[in-house]
Amino acid sequence: MAKITASVYTSHVPAIGAALDLGKTQEAYWQPVFKGYEFSKQWMKDNKPDVIFLVYNDHATAFSLEMIPTFAIGTAAQFQPADEGWGPRPVPTVIGHPDLASHIAQSVIQQDFDLTIVNRMDVDHGLTVPLSLMCGELDPKTDAWPCPVIPFAVNVVQYPVPSGRRCFMLGQAIRKAVESYDEDLNVHIWGTGGMSHQLQGARAGLINRAWDNAWLDQMIADPVGCANVPHIDYVREAGSEGIELVMWLIARGAMADVVDGKVQGSAPKVRHRFYHVPASNTAVGHLILENA
């Protein structure tokens, strides 16, 4: 059967993609950010998954205000990097896993989550920046991402976004879905976005290092408590765009220590933890958790 063995968490700041694409990774400003992912790139090579289930948000790219799905699963065979106004990022096409994605969609909907099924969608920096950070720079034509990716988009553009609690429950449903798939597949689930940042108004540039790190501690050790953090706490403490962090709880909910909504098994192993300020307007957070 298929199995989720690890979860990866990372910010997906667009400027990180631009720094990679424009060859700025060695600049003093960017060096500390990329240094934080050196371990992770090696870890990806040593622990290559068969499929990545990648939770991210679309930034008014594939979804305008015409349609705003709360949870959208990409079931297509492939997904093109989007033109977000600067031209598409020069990265490989994202190859999907239609069979596993459709299986997950059916199972998760039967577990009472109303997913939107998307068979055509371009993917923006929310999805491609985490891949670049974890897999390194790749040639768009001659290279490929290490494995198929199932994009899973969460609405965090128009309020209200789904609650942390619901995201956490969804993660549990996704794990059940994966484990009911017959083929032996090693699946990683990634939660992306965050950490504290605000991109708008007089409070733009807000960073809350203490809150971010306390939140990370709690997400690792007490995910049930973390899942109960209300929206307003994210907005007030981590900035209006810091709310993206609820997506990390989908990945955390899919880990093996969470059973029937409670922590019952052994805690996951923290393989890597990294935090840095700033990347453009944002605090960068990154974790790798492996099932014990």
Place this chain on the structure above:
Amino acid sequence: MSLEKPYLDVPGTIIFDAEQSRKGYWLNQFCMSLMKAANRERFKADERAYLDEWPMTEEQKQAVLARDLNWCMRTGGNIYFLAKIGATDGKSFQQMAGSMTGMTEQEYRDMMIGGGRSIEGNRYLGEDGDAQPHRQPQGAAGQKKAA
């Protein structure tokens, strides 16, 4: 009974909720149109004429022409959509975010390198942090105003 909106007392922050989204629908959809290179060209060639193709309010059009992102947001704009205007102008997200604080680009960049804006005094309206309404604009522009 009205909807619960616990986020109205966060200083310097507009949450893009259903009400803002309804107000800003055409403004944001205009922004979305700038994802296509051909539309960017037409907009740049004659901004006013391009804006007039959209059922936006006159105030929304003025806010776009002035590139006043705070004004755009008050009229229902969302930052992820407004970012398409910035991309059309060749501006980075940091330049766009900074422009909403009154700081110069360098002042804003320095603040971020210094660890970002502090949360202290900026959680609730009525405190005394640098994002509070009585302390705008920020940076040298604000000092000039005070002098």
